[in-house]
Amino acid sequence: MRNKSLIFSLLILVLTLSTLAPALTAEDIIRKRDDNEYIETARAEMEMVIKSGRREMVKSMVILTDKENSLTEFTNPRDRGTKFLKRGDELWMFFPDAEDIVKISGHMLNQGMMGSDFSYQDLLESDKLTDLYHFEIIGEEVVDGRPAYVLEGIAREGKEVAYYRRKSWIDKERFVGIKEELYARSGRLLKVMTVLELEEKEDRWYPVRSVMEDKLRRDTSTEVILKVLEFNPDIVEGTFTLENLR
């Protein structure tokens, strides 16, 4: 009887201590997500399936990226050899037929990249989300059977971002974004990104199949499928240069 009462007391103590443990703040959650999803250097092979009604177009690419820069080369027949070099906030493009290298004007960055629902600006935003947005927890929900924190991020003053406000659903256990709504400053919903498939890669959960729906256009979406993802590959010096773009 004494033993039973001791166990019960310990159980009460553990439960009490666990409720006293500090709850995660929005910053903690986003930082954990950033730590999980943010890539220092990587090599990825991806496919973009652009859909509009019953028509679809597939674009495939190989991407090399580090903290600041990325080099994307398209490999599908239509765009084969087309390359983008993103270096800081500059974007350069290589056209394989003419073998021209042209600097992309700043105003072009909000246009859809190669006809997709991802803008060049989406590609350029390599900063951690915590650096770009101020986040708050606005609730908890279950998405496809996974409990998730719901956070709202408002762009930080002076930061150039593609979307003024974003509402993010972050898996409570894996700390990976599983859904995101992107809003304009006016409050209008622009895009919805939904993660369709996650994979555990080197002890971190990573979205390998997701879909971006443009809410301002009917029946259009871009599905992104990550075929290969290699963390911390050897990136030789001179990779992110105009010389290498040729």
Next chain:
Amino acid sequence: MFFMLVVFTGIAFTNQLLAIEAGGEYKIMGSASWFDGEYRSDINDLLDLDLYLPEIAGNEIYYSFTITDPLLGLLEDRNASYFTRKLYLRHRFDDFNLTVGRQPVSWSFGSLHNPVDYTPGSVIGDREGSGKYTDALDLYLPLDWNSGLSLLASYPAGFSSDFNKMKMGIRGRFGIEGYDLTINYVQEANTHRNPFFPRQRIGLTIKGDLKDVGIYAAFGHYFDEILENSNSILLGVDYSYNLSYHTRLSMQLEYLGLDSPNLSPVLGPFYFMDGRGDRLDLLSASLGYPIDEFSSLNLLTMVNLDGSRIYISPAYRNTLASDIDFTISGQFFSGEGDRFTALSTAFSYTF
């Protein structure tokens, strides 16, 4: 060129690990035109083939060619023709790259016209002529991630040891404070050149952003032992106007001034925009309207500022399936009593 083809093919087939991939585009086009009351129509087809060869001993090899009328040549009584667009070898040394063989040489910087291109008039907007493909030696010396020096020796009449048949060029490209700045010098070959186009030129280009507007400019100075010195100037802006959040009208407007009729080759296929005056002031505008992810409308307009000539070319492009495109375009020209109208349609398949 045939010798290089044999050498490359030989290397390719003696290397057991070599895997050659091929890709390209087949296009069939129909056109109808009216010029001074005369009607003409034509059908053509075209095959662009690119061979993708793996690196051999650190050498990159590129081979691309075009066959005109490959199908109609078989079906009708007309000859197919072959043109080598690329057949070159590139080796990346520690401090520089060397490219030898038939290669495209284009010094585009994002403008519609480029009066200081290596081959004048070879690329106007998205219309590219065969003039940019040349047999050349190109030595590229990188100076920084966005800066470098290119030294070129090309042979417009094919490789030759005769110095008089050699065209030379040097181009420096520098990234300064977000601006793309280039300076170049070109000396045409003594033989195989347009005798009315100055033999030497110096060119400057600059491209960058002024807030939300893209700006660019070029200046060319042309000189010759016989012809009078002349200059060209190009000023341009590009801008995207939001019709709605997702529908952006892309616009490009540029002014081209040529102070001598000798410089009309820089207009390339648009030579007819040059009037009979001593100088040319040409205003060109391009508009792009994306209807959706699969179709777009484009409009190219040129006006000679003395009011004598106008050219309008609308185009509609639709991607019917992932690799099949349909294009319909028109060309309308009016100037000093001449009128020209053309309509063309094309289906292309990319593989």
